[in-house]
Amino acid sequence: MYKIQHADKIAENIYEFWINAPHVAPNAQAGQFVVIRIDGKGERIPLTISAVDGENVRIVFMAVGKTTTQLADLGTGDQIQDIAGPLGVPSEVKDWGRCAVIGGGVGIACLPILARALKDAGNTVTGIIGARNESLLILEDELRDACDELVVCTDDGSTGFHGFPADILKKLVAEEVVDAVWIIGPAIMMKITSMATREAGIPTFVSLNPIMVDGTGMCGSCRVTVGGETRFACVDGPEFDAHLVDWDELMTRQRIYPEQEKKSLERYHEHTCRCGERK
Amino acid sequence: MNLRPADDRVHDFEEVDTGLPEQTAVLEALRCMECPRPMCVQGCPVSIDIPAFISAIAQEQFRDAARILKQDNMLPAICGRVCPQENQCQGSCIMSKKGKPVRIGALERFIADWERENGVESPGVAPSTGKQVAVVGSGPAGITAASELARAGHSVTIFESLHKAGGVLTYGIPAFRLPKDIVEFEIDQVLAMGAVLRLNHIVGRSVPVDELLRYDAVLIGTGAGLPYFMGIEGENLNGVYSANEFLTRVNLMHADQFPEYDTPVIRGSRVAVVGGGNVAMDSARVARRLGAKVYLIYRRREEDLPARADEVQNAIDEGVEMVCCSNPVRILGGPEVRGVECVRMDMCELDASGRPIPRPLEGEESHFTLDVDMVIEAIGQGPNPLLSGLIPDLERGPKGTIVVDDGGRTSIPHVFAAGDIATGAATVIWAMGSAKKAARSINQMLAGEE
Numbered sequence: 032m033y034k035i036q037h038a039d040k041i042a043e044n045i046y047e048f049w050i051n052a053p054h055v056a057p058n059a060q061a062g063q064f065v066v067i068r069i070d071g072k073g074e075r076i077p078l079t080i081s082a083v084d085g086e087n088v089r090i091v092f093m094a095v096g097k098t099t100t101q102l103a104d105l106g107t108g109d110q111i112q113d114i115a116g117p118l119g120v121p122s123e124v125k126d127w128g129r130c131a132v133i134g135g136g137v138g139i140a141c142l143p144i145l146a147r148a149l150k151d152a153g154n155t156v157t158g159i160i161g162a163r164n165e166s167l168l169i170l171e172d173e174l175r176d177a178c179d180e181l182v183v184c185t186d187d188g189s190t191g192f193h194g195f196p197a198d199i200l201k202k203l204v205a206e207e208v209v210d211a212v213w214i215i216g217p218a219i220m221m222k223i224t225s226m227a228t229r230e231a232g233i234p235t236f237v238s239l240n241p242i243m244v245d246g247t248g249m250c251g252s253c254r255v256t257v258g259g260e261t262r263f264a265c266v267d268g269p270e271f272d273a274h275l276v277d278w279d280e281l282m283t284r285q286r287i288y289p290e291q292e293k294k295s296l297e298r299y300h301e302h303t304c305r306c307g308e309r310k
Numbered sequence: 311m312n313l314r315p316a317d318d319r320v321h322d323f324e325e326v327d328t329g330l331p332e333q334t335a336v337l338e339a340l341r342c343m344e345c346p347r348p349m350c351v352q353g354c355p356v357s358i359d360i361p362a363f364i365s366a367i368a369q370e371q372f373r374d375a376a377r378i379l380k381q382d383n384m385l386p387a388i389c390g391r392v393c394p395q396e397n398q399c400q401g402s403c404i405m406s407k408k409g410k411p412v413r414i415g416a417l418e419r420f421i422a423d424w425e426r427e428n429g430v431e432s433p434g435v436a437p438s439t440g441k442q443v444a445v446v447g448s449g450p451a452g453i454t455a456a457s458e459l460a461r462a463g464h465s466v467t468i469f470e471s472l473h474k475a476g477g478v479l480t481y482g483i484p485a486f487r488l489p490k491d492i493v494e495f496e497i498d499q500v501l502a503m504g505a506v507l508r509l510n511h512i513v514g515r516s517v518p519v520d521e522l523l524r525y526d527a528v529l530i531g532t533g534a535g536l537p538y539f540m541g542i543e544g545e546n547l548n549g550v551y552s553a554n555e556f557l558t559r560v561n562l563m564h565a566d567q568f569p570e571y572d573t574p575v576i577r578g579s580r581v582a583v584v585g586g587g588n589v590a591m592d593s594a595r596v597a598r599r600l601g602a603k604v605y606l607i608y609r610r611r612e613e614d615l616p617a618r619a620d621e622v623q624n625a626i627d628e629g630v631e632m633v634c635c636s637n638p639v640r641i642l643g644g645p646e647v648r649g650v651e652c653v654r655m656d657m658c659e660l661d662a663s664g665r666p667i668p669r670p671l672e673g674e675e676s677h678f679t680l681d682v683d684m685v686i687e688a689i690g691q692g693p694n695p696l697l698s699g700l701i702p703d704l705e706r707g708p709k710g711t712i713v714v715d716d717g718g719r720t721s722i723p724h725v726f727a728a729g730d731i732a733t734g735a736a737t738v739i740w741a742m743g744s745a746k747k748a749a750r751s752i753n754q755m756l757a758g759e760e
């Protein structure tokens with residue numbers, strides 16, 4: 032069992048947990064993730080390591096389905112059954128020069144650890160974060176601190192730049208002031224945003240989020256097509272060259288179980304209402 | 311075998327073979343000729359003293375039989391159930407020349423089950439040597455090595471990346487062939503000797519390689535868990551699984567009990583399983599239990615199926631339809647699977663193993679389509695590359711196995727390997743046997759250091 036040292040709701044439907052995981056934290060690097068299982072009947076779900084402090088790792092997640100909703104219902108001092116990691120290949124951190132790290136929605140959570148690592152490696156780091164509106168923005172202060180510069184975007188203009196991170200990235204590309212780019216967010220956002228760097232051939236990494244089971248390379252559930260080849264996102268990734276990803280296949284494979292997911296969440300809601308368990 | 315009726319068992323995951331009742335076991339044991347030069351022992355990869363344990367059963371000395379058995383085999387309840395005895399001990403039994411061989415596997419299982427019910431004698435553990443040994447992986451290789459090493463008095467830590475120990479015994483082989491409480495029981499025996507189990511620990515990641523190499527000795531038993539795919543069109547459609555994924559979802563994550571358990575699995579109404587080994591049979595039989603009509607597509611003839619003959623028969627009895635001399639060329643549909651196009655195969659000249667080499671027949675008429683909504687590929691697994699790829703100087707074979715000598719020694723002096731990671735996908739008993747040899751080498755090495 033692993034203890035939740037600290038649980039916080041940091042935006043509408045978005046939660047930040049610090050979990051005690053002495054076997055994960057000391058060796059975790061930017062770009063890696065954990066697989067967690069809440070209890071003996073739970074599903075194994077992958078979540079990115081967003082920060083590390085001593086023996087604790089931070090995860091930031093959006094409550095979208097059964098498992099993330101159940102997780103959100105846990106609080107400080109509660110325990111989860113399993114956390115395995117760090118998994119995946121770390122981000123390619125080296126002295127690129129000028130880097131842009133771009134986060135969309137809950138994908139913003141992956142940026143602090145990455146921005147800090149890139150800065151430590153000698154890069155100048157521009158953070159660009161985007162959300163639908165101000166209430167969905169997360170980790171703004173932390174990223175202002177971790178990056179040399181931070182640009183905030185909202186789809187509705189409720190704060191910062193009125194528009195998408197892609198617009199800002201296009202400008203950086205046009206001004207030729209960026210040498211490497213990371214884009215982390217929903218698949219559709221990564222697909223569209225990464226188009227901005229394609230022509231200029233700027234190295235662009237995306238963190239792919241297919242459905243996983245073990246997260247250790249044993250099942251192939253997470254297979255994605257990159258550059259025409261089948262790769263396992265959990266062990267060959269999750270970060271890949273954005274310009275080689277078969278995005279449509281990824282998005283289709285994210286929707287293998289829509290009915291089961293709906294049923295599972297409804298059942299959870301019914302159960303928690305009846306038992307009054309929900310906080 | 312005492313099999314439950316097919317139309318009964320196909321609705322649940324309870325064990326198919328209910329085992330021998332005591333009286334039957336004793337009568338079966340009395341059939342043993344106690345040959346002076348027993349062929350069965352030669353047929354056994356770990357050379358169990360088979361005539362001795364059978365003779366103890368014949369005399370109803372079950373405790374003695376268990377002791378004899380366990381001298382050479384730490385996991386008899388498992389091996390008695392899943393070993394391909396027909397090619398090993400039973401295959402060599404002199405009685406098979408006169409009809410039926412002694413049912414050695416069933417007797418092995420009988421004794422193991424008897425012991426479990428009547429209290430296990432825990433083996434003595436040598437005084438502590440103060441040596442630290444890391445065992446990576448908790449499959450049959452890891453468990454066996456851990457037990458030998460703990461018994462020798464070393465302080466043993468087993469690292470397992472999944473949330474449950476057992477390797478393929480837990481996530482691969484379905485409960486109707488190998489009940490999971492038996493696997494747990496066997497692992498608990500090892501832990502009772504003082505070995506420590508660390509779940510959720512991915513060696514190479516949670517435990518970095520330099521930390522691993524600081525142990526006095528290391529045994530790598532990470533298995534052959536990397537699923538191969540055929541590389542045909544349509545393979546990434548929704549509804550195409552590797553056997554590993556399908557079996558893991560059901561055996562480890564209990565997707566058969568969704569939504570009580572959270573992990574889903576597609577419940578195909580018509581399923582094609584590709585392959586002909588034990589993994590394919592298991593996948594087909596699990597798919598049957600989830601209510602599907604199941605086709606098993608195999609490129610050679612039915613008599614060439616590499617799976618255990620009994621398991622093939624069980625699958626057929628449970629309604630799995632064999633589509634032999636056929637090979638898939640394309641999976642149809644989008645985004646979901648709607649069918650699989652196959653080509654009929656011609657059986658050509660024999661290969662070195664005496665099986666015909668299959669070659670696709672030419673022409674339109676040799677293609678046909680099976681109307682299915684799910685495909686499970688069970689065409690083989692490769693050595694798990696995660697850890698071995700991270701250890702510099704560790705010599706690997708062309709297919710990614712770790713190169714070892716007869717004693718399980720690798721190219722790094724205090725690192726040993728056993729099981730599928732060293733042999734390539736093989737069997738439980740080979741994993742055990744190689745782990746015992748490696749453990750013996752480790753014990754020798756550590757004794758020499760004192």
Ligand SMILES: Cc1cc2nc3c(=O)[nH]c(=O)nc-3n(C[C@H](O)[C@H](O)[C@H](O)COP(=O)(O)OP(=O)(O)OC[C@H]3O[C@@H](n4cnc5c(N)ncnc54)[C@H](O)[C@@H]3O)c2cc1C
Nearest residue numbers: 076077078079091092093096097098099240242243285292
């Ligand atoms: C490498 C990686 C890192 C991730 N990091 C984060 C993160 O930091 N924060 C965050 O909020 N989310 C992250 N995700 C996504 C997160 O895993 C899913 O939101 C979560 O699994 C949904 O589970 P659920 O039961 O709540 O929802 P469900 O209702 O079961 O599913 C909702 C959607 O989530 C996806 N999903 C479902 N099950 C899985 C699974 N086992 N593995 C992967 N995706 C699944 C599917 O596309 C599905 O349509 C990450 C995914 C990957 C692959």
Ligand SMILES: Cc1cc2nc3c(=O)[nH]c(=O)nc-3n(C[C@H](O)[C@H](O)[C@H](O)COP(=O)(O)OP(=O)(O)OC[C@H]3O[C@@H](n4cnc5c(N)ncnc54)[C@H](O)[C@@H]3O)c2cc1C
Nearest residue numbers: 447449450451471477478482513532533729730736737738
């Ligand atoms: C479906 C199926 C059916 C089978 N049926 C039979 C049968 O009937 N009879 C028979 O004799 N054989 C059968 N086999 C083969 C047999 O199960 C294997 O040969 C045997 O399990 C190999 O044992 P192992 O210990 O080498 O590896 P495994 O059982 O594969 O165990 C390896 C373990 O190591 C863990 N691991 C891997 N990498 C790491 C890491 N970096 N850190 C920590 N842990 C790690 C894995 O999670 C796993 O638990 C079957 C196999 C399958 C897949």
Ligand code: FES
Nearest residue numbers: 246248250251265
């Ligand atoms: S999640 Fe199973 S192989 Fe990647």
